[in-house]
Amino acid sequence: MLRSTFMGFEIAKRGLSTSQKGLDISGHNMTNWDSEGYTRQRVDQVAISPYSGAQRYSYNLVGKMGQGVHVPGIGQIRDSFLDKRFRDEHGETGYFGTVQTILSDIEGAIGEFNPLTNAGIRGSLETLLPALKNFSETPYSETAANIVQTEFKNLTQTLQQLNSKLKKTAEQHKFDLKISVSELGEKFQQLANLNYAIAQNKGIVRQNAGYGPNELLDRQNLLLDEIARYGDLGVQINDDLTVTVSMGGRTVVEGENYERMEYVDNGDGTVGLRWVSSGESIHLTTGSLKAYTDFINGRGPNQGSSNETHYKGILYYQDQLDTFARTLVSVVNQTIPEYDANGNPTGDYKMLLGGISDTMDASGHYPVRDDIVITAANISISDAWVANHAYVIARPDNKENNNILSLYTALNSTKISFNSRGETYTGTFYEFVDSYAGVLAEDYTFYNGRHESSSINLGELQDRRDSVSGVVMDEEVASMMLYNKSYQAASRLMTTLDEALDILINRTGRVGL
Numbered sequence: 130m131l132r133s134t135f136m137g138f139e140i141a142k143r144g145l146s147t148s149q150k151g152l153d154i155s156g157h158n159m160t161n162w163d164s165e166g167y168t169r170q171r172v173d174q175v176a177i178s179p180y181s182g183a184q185r186y187s188y189n190l191v192g193k194m195g196q197g198v199h200v201p202g203i204g205q206i207r208d209s210f211l212d213k214r215f216r217d218e219h220g221e222t223g224y225f226g227t228v229q230t231i232l233s234d235i236e237g238a239i240g241e242f243n244p245l246t247n248a249g250i251r252g253s254l255e256t257l258l259p260a261l262k263n264f265s266e267t268p269y270s271e272t273a274a275n276i277v278q279t280e281f282k283n284l285t286q287t288l289q290q291l292n293s294k295l296k297k298t299a300e301q302h303k304f305d306l307k308i309s310v311s312e313l314g315e316k317f318q319q320l321a322n323l324n325y326a327i328a329q330n331k332g333i334v335r336q337n338a339g340y341g342p343n344e345l346l347d348r349q350n351l352l353l354d355e356i357a358r359y360g361d362l363g364v365q366i367n368d369d370l371t372v373t374v375s376m377g378g379r380t381v382v383e384g385e386n387y388e389r390m391e392y393v394d395n396g397d398g399t400v401g402l403r404w405v406s407s408g409e410s411i412h413l414t415t416g417s418l419k420a421y422t423d424f425i426n427g428r429g430p431n432q433g434s435s436n437e438t439h440y441k442g443i444l445y446y447q448d449q450l451d452t453f454a455r456t457l458v459s460v461v462n463q464t465i466p467e468y469d470a471n472g473n474p475t476g477d478y479k480m481l482l483g484g485i486s487d488t489m490d491a492s493g494h495y496p497v498r499d500d501i502v503i504t505a506a507n508i509s510i511s512d513a514w515v516a517n518h519a520y521v522i523a524r525p526d527n528k529e530n531n532n533i534l535s536l537y538t539a540l541n542s543t544k545i546s547f548n549s550r551g552e553t554y555t556g557t558f559y560e561f562v563d564s565y566a567g568v569l570a571e572d573y574t575f576y577n578g579r580h581e582s583s584s585i586n587l588g589e590l591q592d593r594r595d596s597v598s599g600v601v602m603d604e605e606v607a608s609m610m611l612y613n614k615s616y617q618a619a620s621r622l623m624t625t626l627d628e629a630l631d632i633l634i635n636r637t638g639r640v641g642l
Contacts, residue, residue, distance in 0.1 A: 137626040140197035144619030147174060147198045151612035154203060155605045162600035166351030168205045169600050170343055175199050202340030205347075208597045209366075212350070215590045216357035216364070220415040222587050223358035225580035227420035231302055232573040235446055238294035241566040249291065250453065250562050253284040258541050265534035271519045277533075278510065278518040281461075285482065285508045288454050292447065292505035299425060299443045303400055306421040307392045310402065313359050313418070314389045316352055317374075321387040323349050324371040328384070341370040360416035377413045379404065390418075398444060399426040399436035430551035441572060449565040450505035452549045457558070458482040458503045460545060464536040465521060480511045481521060 151172045161167045177196040236242050240249035257280040264273040323345055330342050349372060356362055356374070363375035374382040381388040390411060393401040400422060402411040413419040427442020437444065467477040483497040484507040490496050497509045514520045521533070539545075540558055547554045547561050554561055 136196065137629075138623060141619050141623035141626060143177075143197040143199070144622065145616060147172065147200055148612045148616035148619055150200060150203075151615070152609060155609045155612065158600045159602065159605045162602065162605075166347045166354075167600070168207055168343070168347050168350065168598045170203050171206055173201055173204045173340075175201060203343060204340060205343055206598055207350070208594065211590065211594050211597065212353075213364070215587070215594055216354060216362050217415075218583060218587045218590055219354065219357040220359075220361055222580065222583040223417040224415050224420045225576055225583050227417040228424055228576045229573070229580045231298075231420070231424045231442065232569065232576060234298045234301070235295065235443060236569060236573060238298045239291060239446060239566065239569065240294075241562065242570070248287070249566075250284070250287060250450075251559065251566075253280070253287045254540070254558060254562070256280055257284055258537065261533065261537040261540065265531075265537050268531075268533045269522055271522070274521050275518040277521060278514060281481070281510050281514075284457075285454075285510060288450060288505040288508050292450050295443060295447050295450070299398070302421060302425055302443070303394070306400060306418070306425070309359065309418060309421070310390045310392045313356065316356050317382050317387040317389065320349065320352050320356070320372070320374065320382045321385050323352065324382065325385045327371050328369055330370075346370065358416060359418050360413040377411045379411075395436050397434070397436060399434075401436065428551075431549050433550060441568060446565065446569065447505070448549050451503075452547050453558070453561060454505045454508040455503040456545060456547050456561075457540075458484070458499060458508065460539050461536065462499055464539055465532050479513075479520065481514050483509065483511050485509050 154170050154172050158169050175198070177199045241251055242249075257277075260273070260276045260280045264270065264277050267273050327342060327345050327349070330345075353362065353364055353372070353374070356376075360376045365373040365375075367373060371384060372382065373380060373384075379388065389405040391403050391405045393403055395401055402413075402418060402422065403409060404411060411418075423438050423440045424442030425444075426436060426438045427440035427445055428437040428448065429439060429441040429445040431437075431445060431448050432439050461482050462480050463478050465479045465481065467475045467479055469475055480499050483499040484501050484503040486496050486498050486501060487507075488495070497511050497515075499511075501507075511520075542557055544555055544557060545561075547556075554564055556564065
C-alpha cells in the first residue's frame with residue numbers, strides 16, 4: 130500500500146513547525162521568568178488521529194496511520210487546588226497582618242511598653258506617688274503641695290494625650306479602611322473588564338478546545354490573588370474562561386458586571402461596610418477588611434451595640450483610659466475633707482479633679498466639674514486647685530493631718546473596683562494599668578504568632594505554586610535542547626524524503642545506472 134507522495138513532507142513540515150513553536154515558547158518563558166503573575170506556558174502536542182471519518186473509505190486504517198504531530202494549543206501549567214489554598218491562606222494572612230498592625234499602633238499610643246520614654250500612665254504614677262509620699266511627711270508644705278499639683282496635672286494631661294493618640298490611631302485605620310475599600314472596588318472593575326476582554330476570544334477558545342488568551346489569564350489570576358487578601362474569596366471558572374467571583378456570600382463579579390462596597394461611618398466611633406447596590410451590611414469571615422472592622426469597632430466585654438464587636442480593639446482601650454480617669458476622680462475627690470474655720474469637718478470633700486465641661490459659663494470659661502461624665506479626654510485638676518496650689522492642704526492649723534497619707538495609700542496600695550460597662554477589675558491603680566497593658570501584650574503576641582504562622586504557610590504554598598507554574602531556567606534550557614533535536618530530526622526527515630523522491634521520480638525505469 131503506497132501512501133500519498135507528499136504525506137511524508139507534511140509530517141516533516143508539522144514536525145518543523147511544532148519544534149519551532151516549542152523553541153518560541155521556551156524562549157518566551159525564559160524572557161518572562163520574573164514577570165509578575167506570569168504562568169509557565171507549554172506546547173501541547175498530540176499525534177494526529179487517523180480515525181476521524183476514515184471508516185467511510187476503508188476498514189483497514191493502516192494507510193491512514195502515522196500522519197505526524199498536531200499542536201491543539203499553548204497551555205498554562207496551573208494547579209487549581211493550589212490556587213484555592215493559596216487564596217484562602219492569603220485571606221488569613223491579610224486578617225492577622227492587619228490585626229497585628231492595629232494592635233501595634235494601640236501599643237504605641239498607650240505608651241506603657243517603652244521603658245526608655247516612660248510616657249504612659251505608669252510613668253506618671255511613678256513620679257506622682259513619691260511626690261505624694263514626701264508631701265504626706267510635711268502636709269503643710271506649700272512647696273510640696275506645688276509639686277503634687279504639678280504631678281497631678283501631668284497625670285491628667287497624660288490621660289488626655291493617650292486618649293488623643295488612640296483617637297488618631299482610630300482615624301488612621303479608618304482612613305486605611307476607606308482606601309482598601311476603594312482599591313478593592315477598582316480591582317473588581319478591572320476583573321470585570323478582563324472578563325469582557327477574555328469573552329471576546331470565546332470563539333477562539335471554543336475552536337481551540339479551551340485554550341485561551343494566556344496573558345489575559347495571567348492578569349486575571351494575579352488580580353484574584355490580590356483580591357483574596359481583602360476577604361473570603363470564592364472563584365468559579367466558566368466555560369469561556371471568564372470568572373464569577375463572590376465575597377461575603379455575594380456575587381461581586383459576573384461577566385462584565387461588578388459590585389461595589391461602601392465605607393460607612395456610623396457616628397458613634399464605629400464603622401461598617403455595605404453593598405452599594407442594595408445597602409445591605411457586609412459580613413466577611415476573613416481578610417484585612419474584617420480585621421479593620423473587628424478592631425476599630427472592638428469594645429470587648431463592654432460591647433453595647435450591634436455596631437460594636439467583642440474583640441478588644443481601639444474602643445476597648447479607650448474605655449480602659451476612661452475607667453481609669455473616672456475612678457481616679459472618684460477616689461481623689463473622696464479623700465481630702467473640707468474643714469470649717471474651727472478645724473471641724475463639714476462632711477464634704479474637696480474637689481481636686483473633674484472633667485472639663487463642654488458648656489461655656491458666663492465668663493467664657495469652660496469650668497471643671499465633677500457632676501458630668503468623666504473621660505480621659507476631659508479630665509483635669511479643678512479650677513480651685515489651679516487657682517491655688519495650696520488648696521490640697523486640708524486643715525487650717527498645725528493639728529495632725531493624715532489626709533495626704535490617706536490619698537497616697539489610696540493611689541498606691543488600696544484595692545479599688547474599676548467598673549466599666551461590661552467588666553469589673555479589682556486592684557490598685559498600678560495593677561489596673563498592668564492588667565489592660567498585659568491583655569494588649571498577650572493579644573499582640575497571639576496575633577503576631579498567627580500572622581507569622583500564616584505567612585510561613587503562605588510562603589510554602591507560593592513555593593509549591595511556583596514549582597508548578599513558575600519558570601525554571603534549567604527546565605527551559607533542557608526543553609530548548611529537546612526541541613532543537615526535534616527540529617534537526619524533522620529537517621533530516623525532509624532531506625531523506627527529498628532524496629527518496631528524487632530517486633523515485635528521476636531514476637525509476639532507468640537501466641544500467
